[in-house]
Amino acid sequence: MEEIIHLYHTNDLHSHFENWPRIREFLKERKKLHKETGEEAIIVDIGDHVDRWHPYSEGTLGKINVELLNEAGYQYVTIGNNEGITLPHEALDSLYENADFKVLAANLYNVNGVRPDWAQPYWIHKTEKGTKIAIIGLTAYFQKFYSALDWEIREPFGELHTQLDEIKKKADMIVILSHLGIHDDEKMAEDFPEVDVILGGHTHHVLHQGKMVKNSLIGGAGKHGFFVGQAEIQRDSAGKITKRNAYLYDTNELPESKSEKEWIDGMYQTGRKKLQQEVLVLPCDLESDWFESKELSRLLCEALREWTNADCAFVNAGLLLEGLKKGPVTIGDIHYILPHPINPCIVKLSGTELKEILLQSRDSDWPHMQVKGFGFRGKVMGMMVYDRIGFVETPEGIVKQIMIDGIELDPKKRYRLAIPDMFTFGYFFPQIQRSVQKEYMMPEFLRDILLWKLKKVYAVSR
Secondary structure: OOEEEEEEEEOOOOOOHHHHHHHHHHHHHHHHHHHHOOOEEEEEEOOOOOOOOOHHHHHHOOHHHHHHHHHOOOOEEOOOHHHHHOOOHHHHHHHOOOOOOEEEOOOEEEOOOOOOOOOEOEEEEEOOOOOEEEEEEEEOOOHHHHHHOOEEEOOHHHHHHHHHHHHOOOOOEEEEEEEOOHHHHHHHHHHOOOOOEEEEOOOOOEOOOOEEEOOEEEEEEOOOOOEEEEEEEEEOOOOOEEEEEEEEEEHHHOOOOOOHHHHHHHHHHHHHHOOOOEEEEEOOOEOOOOOOOOHHHHHHHHHHHHHHOOOEEEEEHHHOOOOEOOEEEEHHHHHHHOOOOOOEEEEEEEHHHHHHHHHHOOOOOOOOOEOOEOOEOOOEOOOEEEEOEEEEEOOOOOEEEEEEOOEEOOOOOEEEEEEEHHHHOOOOOHHHHHOOOEEEOOOOOHHHHHHHHHHHHOEEOO
């Protein structure tokens, strides 16, 4: 029997709910349309739906995101790194307790080697016409982060190979929900020709008409709900796939949902209300500036060093979006000025390596550089702020000496440098990225550490 199967997919919403009302209405209408025409419609999310920058996601530790997925009729989701490594172990373990959909995460395990009871490696979806579709979920291999949170994450391709051995005998068609990124998706298509469709995320790639690699159709719908993706698969009466098409729908071009502006604002305000617990009282304003060293950024840097018991530390002032006003301070105020899901990190370095990194940190182009990703939710990098690090300069501004806690840096000594974990990724500091001696301290974010420091310095809540 001939059949048309539609796979609708979203990914990397990152709690940007401003497009959600249109996405929800679009998916409901499409599901109804396909049911009327006798075609199968499956709705999936590829992870990073949760992002704790939004106060409602923060205030519920992601459970509002699960409610939204339920309401929109999602059937299958996989987790992204934002669900996996920005939530404490207990919060992820209970995140999906009220989910109406299947959570697929083949390469995630408890540390005892047993999968969490809320996750399945795959699910066999049987269509109305009897086609068996194996849907497998895979998430990014951030081994050190998962280990620090008492999870075991396994290499995705090895896990996929294991699952495919079992699935091949059960399924007529294989679909991967891949929060691995476009390069791994392309490699997956090369290495696993039995996979029919790969719906991807993580690298926020936009594939307007999909991409065929070997026998696999790859899809990707960008980020923040700017697009909804669709993969359309046609099968003939013998079960052979005869056509594969991919489309993206720009949510800006979808009809405006009723009262959507009020709904979006209400989500934010409701989230703020959940974070109104007073935690301390400030006797004075604490200023912050992206391009000057101010009291609040210095306190953040000092807190980072003290929390990690490091020899020295530096942070970028752009992490603090604003300062704090005199008077009562709430959890929401701390969240507002430090929304990033960024953890402390200790890097163990020789004096020679530390010197190279510190000199790089003084790059004059960095303060105004716009930063995207790596957990950063601000605008620009901002200047570097240091704790127990000093520079002795010539009148021309050339560094002739670096001091660590008042003593000249020793090239042969080993040092513990505390930094925001964003500096271990990407292009910032190659020396840090290459270093194997990194310790990620989790689940605390920088905002938790700043609050800890402020409570030490100033009066605790009445």
